[in-house]
Amino acid sequence: MSRTRTALLAALALIAASAGTAVAVVPSDTALAAVPCTVDYKVQNQWDTGFTAAVTVTNNSAAKSSWAVKWSYAGNQKVTGGWNAKITQSGTAVTAANETYNATLGAGGSVSFGFNGTYSGTNAVPATFTLDGVTCNVDPTDPTDPTDPTDPTDPTGPGAKVDNPYSGAKVYVNPEWSAKAAAEPGGSRVSNQPTGVWLDRIAAIDGVGGGMGLRDHLDAALQQKGSNEEVVQLVIYDLPGRDCAALASNGELGPTDIDKYKSQFIDPIAAILSDSKYSSLRIVTTIEIDSLPNLVTNTGSRATATPQCDTMLANGNYVKGVGYALAKLGAIPNVYNYIDAGHHGWLGWDDNFAPSATLFHQAATSEGATVDDVQGFITNTANYSALKENNFTVNDTVGGTSVRQSKWVDWNRYVDEQSYAQAFRSQLVSAGFNSTIGMLIDTSRNGWGGSARPTGPGATTSVDTYVDGGRYDRRIHIGNWCNQSGAGLGERPQAAPAAGIDAYVWMKPPGESDGSSTAIANDEGKGFDRMCDPTYTGNARNGNNMSGALPNAPLSGHWFSAQFQQLMQNAYPPLG
Known part of the structure; x- marks a missing residue:
């Protein structure tokens, strides 16, 4: 489609919406021959808090034995029930998949389904x-199409961030x-889930013990990608004096x-990621787990301070290392x-809370890095x-005593990860990061x-019985x-499960140990943490409580059945 045609369609959609029927219009002329699929989305009926929508999908590519249509809402629309498709929603993202009776979608064929929803505003x-990962209503062969990934002037094509x-x-x-x-x-119920690839030592770049190196993973990702978009998740994790407050995850590099x-x-790593083969x-x-927060909480006069963290704060190598990684990797367009x-x-x-955001901004503007090198x-x-x-909030009180005063919450302002991530995102923007940053939350083990x-x-009975009896997190x-x-x-x-959250991810691969239950000699630079x-x-950092750790664990990163x-x-x- 041309830019003129796209603008015309947008205008038609706006006219229809102003008349009381919102509609995504698709062209009906011969230009459709190059469009792999079209989706006609119409709001047929709308009232103060709800609506009914009808969707027709046309497949202009090879015949399909199953299909799934996906879209995301810009507002707070929620699908409440549908017909002629299995419709699910996570956050703003909606998936409509075939029923058994309409799974076949031939070349040139169409299928229709509908649903009811709610909204406000x-x-x-x-x-x-x-449709099955291929963008519809777009001509991929037209270099003037503003959403065409081959268009060099397209702000969403290669060379520009989404x-x-x-x-x-x-x-x-x-x-x-x-x-x-x-x-x-x-x-096998979860073995097809995506997880992070941890580059936790120099040898991991080429592969350890005959295992896959970085290029091997990227090549495998290209095979999995096919004609779709594909994310590869890497953990960059080898700072000097790494993880100064936890011996189990110490690294190979000394503090200097x-x-x-x-x-x-x-x-x-940057040289490999820059290869046009992977563009x-x-x-x-994900840059240097557990590094910068240690400089805030485990230094100085705090009871949780360690000499190792004081050293890393004094020599500045956590800040320098993170800044250098951001600058080098952020210069790569994809x-x-x-x-x-x-x-x-x-x-x-x-x-x-606020001191951490300030420190992160310091790191993100060091060693040639800028906030533009930070996606989130x-x-x-x-x-x-x-x-x-879900069973208590930080604003609850029991007998006049705030939940914040419970032993578990201990005056924290947040009781769970999503509320923290969303609030911290706002704090980071206030500290100078771009307002477009997004958050990831690792849900692999929570x-x-x-x-x-x-x-x-x-x-x-008390604020402690109220919190302890209702909290999902059962740690000591x-x-x-x-x-x-x-x-x-x-x-x-x-993807996009909640406002400000780019994704829930399994960055830590489930089944990989956090550290060994007893001291184990190794050549990986990993110590034994009690x-x-x-x-x-226990110690000061866990209130002198029992560790709650499983027995017979291997070294960190090793498989723990x-x-x-x-x-x-x-x-x-x-799990099903």
Whole structure:
């Protein structure tokens, strides 16, 4: 379609909407021959809080034995019930898949379905529709089409960032992790889920022990991609003096090895990602887990301070390393950088919240980086904080005592991960980051389902019985982080599930250990942290409570079958 035609269609849609019927109009002339599919979306009836819509899909490509149409709403529209398609919704994203009786969609054939929905404010027609991952109502052969990915002047084509890399894209399934998951009894239920690829040492770039290296993963992603958009998730994790407050995840580089970090780790990764062979992939990098937050919470006069974190604050190599990684990787057009932002049980307190955002901005404007190199932030990586606590809020009181005064919440302003991520996003914008940043939430191990999942609030005997009886997160203490007993898989990865959230992700591959239960000699630079020992009685960072860790765990990153089985058993939403 030409730009003139697109503008005309938009005008027609606006006229129709102003007349009381919103409609996505598609051209009816011979130009459709080059359009792979068309979607005609009409709001047939609309009232103050609800509407009825009819959708007709025409397939101009090869015949299909099944189909799925997807779109996202710009407002708060919710589908409440439909017909002639199986319609599901997650956040603003809607999927309409075939019923058994209308699964076949021949070349040139059409299928229609409808649904009822609710809304408030405006009820705008979705801007983009896809059929099995292919964008409809667009001519991919027309270089003047403003949504054509081959158009060099197109702001959404190669060489320019999209607002949310996960929207309209598949996400890479790591075949190495998938094989381990599938080999577990019942593991095939989740083995097709996308997970992060961890580059946690220099050797991982080329592959460790005969395993896949970075190029191998990118090549496999191209095969999985086909004609669709595809996200590849990488964890960049090898800072000098890495993870100064947790021995289990210490790294190979000493506190002063900043030059080695740049030249032997970041530069080789950037060289591979810059290869034009991979320019069609959307590469999401999560930058240096658990690094910058340590400089806020585990330094100085705080009871949780460590000499190692004081060293990293003094020499500035966390800030320099993160800034250098952002600058080098952010210069690659199809790379999307997300900085680690801890979790609500770490940075949600007043003393940590704003100072963390300020420190992140400092790192994002060091070593040649700018805020434009930052797509967003990720929270809860490799952690267990519940996504949403539905049985209590931070504003509740019991007998005149605030929930914030409970032992579990302990004056935190946030009780779950989603409320924290959304609020922290606003704080980050206030600190100088772009207003377009999005958040990722790692939901790989925060489901907390199974028989221990509460079905309602706790008893109102006291604020502690109220919170402890109703909280989904069943950890002994919110500071416990290693191989937690009772944890379950959380929400499955999905794009745009809530306002300000780019995606729920499984960045930490379920079944990979957080650290060993006992000291294990290794050549990976990983120490033994007592927080991974189930007999440990704790420290200042977890209120001197038991660690809550599972026994018999291997080194961090190694496969832990017992943990994987527990995660499946306690999954929420439950596995089928």
